[in-house]
Amino acid sequence: MDDLLARLRSGLPSEALLTDPDVMASYANDMASFCAAGAPAAVVLPRTVEHVQHVMRTATALRVPVVPQGARTGLSGAANASDGCIVLSLTKMDRILEINPVDRIAVVEPGVVNATLSRAVGELGLYYPPDPSSWEMCTIGGNIGTASGGLCCVKYGVTAEYVLGLDVVLADGRLLTTGRRTAKGVAGYDLTRLFVGSEGSLGIVVKAVLALRPKPPRSLVVAAEFGSAADACDAVCRIMERGHTPSLLELMDRTTVRAVNAMANMGLPDTTEALLLAAFDTPDPAPDLAAVGDLCAAAGATEVVPAEDPAESELLLKARRLALPALETVRSATMIDDVCVPRSRLGAMLDGTAAIADKHGLTIGVCAHAGDGNTHPVVCFDPADPDESRRARTSFDEIMALGLELGGTITGEHGVGVLKKEWLSRELGPVGLELQRGIKRTFDPLGLLNPGKLF
Template identity: 75%
Template sequence: MSTAEETPVETTVVARLLAALPADTVLTDPDVTASYAHDMASFCPAGRAAAVVLPRSVEQVQETLRICHALGVPVVPQGARTGLSGAANAVDGCVVLSLLRMDRVLEIDPVNRIAVVEPGVVNADLSKAAAEHGLTYPPDPSSWEQCTIGGNIGTGSGGLCCVKYGVTAEYVLGLDVVLADGRLLRTGRRTAKGVAGYDLTRLFVGAEGTLGVVVGAVLALRPAPPRQLVLAAEFGSAAAAGDAVAAIMGAGHTPSLLELMDGTSVRAVNRLTRMGLPESTRALLLAAFDTPEAAAELAAVAELCRASGATEVVPADDQAESEMLLAARRATLPALEAVAGTTMIDDVCVPRDRMAELIDGIAAIAARVDLTIGVVAHAGDGNAHPTVCFDASDPDQAARARASFDDIMALGLELGGTITGEHGVGVLKKEWLARELGPVGLELQRSIRQVFDPTGILNPGKVL
């Protein structure tokens, strides 16, 4: 960063950080700091950071916060920047605090079924470490091979298996958090149960770095389940697929995965992968079970799908066939990215029994804005990810894409849903959060933020 661009406060904060921390911990080259400016969200502004700090220890995080707090310099915590709401975007003059180097799995305890980890641990690496002890960490965001546990906690992320195993918040037992002024707070427990005091641990999950910086976590683990078997069912309408989802859940089944792809997504995957999925399908439902009785449960679900109007039902006979069926779901995002070059991945959650209305409503929005919008959904918990495809270099297409986002948000709320099931609020959904919470809810949440960060340095401009 050139001196001409620096404000006096930026010059001072950089000097104090360089004096207090190891030289390779503080990055100031403008080309390097620019690479930390934003996450993967569209339509979210990003500013110019004064410096990027890459701490290796809790003490280095504390020292960074103490310096920034004393000078009133904003701090933007970051993980792997795989987020989709702009929560990790830099603001002008800030210090970006990247936790990527704090990447150790400190402990796997198979008796108490917990893991103790630093925030920079990649989700997939924790899964591998747990698997060595016959255990699993269930939350599995789509970016699990890149995203970090700290980022997962910050956004309250979910994944494909949430229908059975739940979301990140249900696995965070305790946290180490550095507060805005550099103090270290320990919340929660290592025990299976605990209700002492207010649940501050849950308060930090989904807070997107606005209340404190997570520097350690105690996470619950589960015994590793058997390998899952998958069924694919094709439907001629979203309504029929929605009926099948309602029938499956209403009959008491607990699939390990229940995913829905609309016809637009199916056709995009066909173009990219040549999988030969039926072009006529309007909705493809994937159901999986990971119990010893998986084959019998798939057979029962197959009957429910047929009764709901499935035109074709294909249960997998073995693990290899199951992986082949799931490959279509995993290929959806790259397939939609190939449609127009740029995608905006939305995130809206509605009651399960209104999923078909959501998908049909999004199809109407796509027709109105004249853009391709593919929908994939965690149908078992009502969480849909509409993906808007557009040419970012075309101002008219970009404007229509942004308009479609607002229409989808409004539709989700109209159907009794929420503006985000797992991606968070960040910059992208601040205005919509205010609409969902209402004035009383918004006032209370702002008051909570004020208690934890009275000077407002932690991730300013995000969430509230």
């Protein structure tokens, strides 16, 4: 331990190295339930690429594991410390290095907060689409590590589609540059995409080149109430089948709607079984909103209410963004699932989740990026009650099994981390898992980067 701290201090400013046990404990875990966390030997807050390289060279020399972290808003335990590790918190590397309106790119450090970047490019008439619900807190580095999505995925896609290039510090301290700044480029294997979603297990992202788009008009939203989740999912299928491209297509079940109302007095309809929100950000959204409203009515909507202006639309979107925080108030803890299924199986996913909730006597609210089939069943439970905690974990696993049975995936945007590592092998199969482990060994032969995560 003394040798480790001495070597770290030799290449770091004093304020970048934290060793107080109480302070280090605050860096031990992210926001996931049921994920073990260890006690780090040190926490480092680098400000430069050279600081990160020094940490990795030290870690390699002494065979000390390193756990990279962003804002710790993750929901899978991917940022949890392991015993005796160096926690490498990248939140101080938070500079926007460049915004180029001609090339439509931004160059940023990993600690830049998503909302900060979005507002900065917005001032220049540009748009960075990925917008996780935690966008006011989460960092670009964390978004890259988990391949985050957000509310706008149905039209604009996920983080992986906006990462053009990366600077990555490898396990041995070497600096690797991947990708490009150009709109096109196919030189060699796509190492950039390999790092996106790797959860800090292959290298430390220290700079990212991100694609931007022209800023769209402010969206208008139509809200549709349904007497059943099945009818709402039928409406989703009709909307997508008819070729509509909403900028947002989100679903909240009855449990979620009531939780949001209880938390924020939003005035949402408590009597509905499912609320579907569809938004369009085209120059003239009225025809699309009307057409989607008609499709919702044909699917059995009990009421269709178009927002009259952007302010009313923003209020509805605020309600959707509050879904997860609101469900966290139902009981003292939550487990947030992240199962993505084909859109055509969305109704079966919601019905199956409701049956699992009834079977285990639990409250499970579901909010979903319905346009791309990404559901977030939220299991509410009391961690002080051992039996309820057991039932919560069992229901969580049954929901993931249901997703796989329906042709889906165990994670659409939250990552694997610790929480879902047992399920990753089931989804990938033995050949896929063997190849992924081989990739890990190529980049991190000593197994120092974020050990115990993914597999």
